[in-house]
Amino acid sequence: MWKKLICALVLAAFLGLQTVNGLYCYTCDSPSSCRSPTSQYCNVQTANTTSDWLRRLHSNVPKTVSNSFECLNLTYYYPQNNVITQEILGCYFSSISVCYLFRNENNSYDWDKSCYFCGYDNCNHRNPAGTLSKSSFTIISSAWLLILAKIFI
Ligand SMILES: *[C@@H]1O[C@H](CO)[C@@H](O)[C@H](O)[C@H]1NC(C)=O
Ligand SMILES: *[C@@H]1O[C@H](CO)[C@@H](O)[C@H](O)[C@H]1NC(C)=O
Ligand SMILES: *[C@@H]1O[C@H](CO)[C@@H](O)[C@H](O)[C@H]1NC(C)=O
Secondary structure, eight states: OOOHHHHHHHHHHHHHHHHHOEEEEEEBSSSTGGSSSSEEOOOOHHHHHHHHHHHHHBSOOOOOOOOOOOEEEEEEEEETTEEEEEEEEEETTTTTTTOOBBBOOTTOOTSSEEEEEOOOOOEEEEESSSHHHHHHHHHHHHHHHHHHHHHOO
């Protein structure tokens, strides 16, 4: 019984670590580079880079550093024709209110904004690849749950 319990705890801890660690986000910092964004692992460096990109367009990006990350897609575009003028995708420190930053003088008020953030792998891209990685993650989680159930039943 104790063996089974310890085994289950180890597996549960591993499953928990898998959920907390290892977020990937699509990353790019201009309309042209965002045509083929690369997927980057979230860590202090990649999120810090996103903060730098946000500072080009906003005046009040906090100097936050933490270990909690989410994925961002922030775009500015002309409302008349939907042409995107600024586009930032990437990992960011989730404590930053990333969709509510003040615009600086680089950021024209003629532009409309679209902004969303999310918390699973590569979710900040309209490409179906993001959906795929979410469902494969669900399959992996389900597999672990099955193994856990097997140990106890
Ligand atoms: C984050 O970026 C700023 C400015 O680019 C730099 O001064 C700072 O050392 C960086 N912090 C980390 C933890 O990389
Ligand atoms: C405006 O953008 C340029 C080029 O990215 C940058 O060098 C400059 O620091 C920005 N201005 C402000 C106020 O952040
Ligand atoms: C980011 O979001 C905007 C607005 O929803 C969308 O037009 C753009 O294609 C997105 N960027 C990527 C790389 O998916």
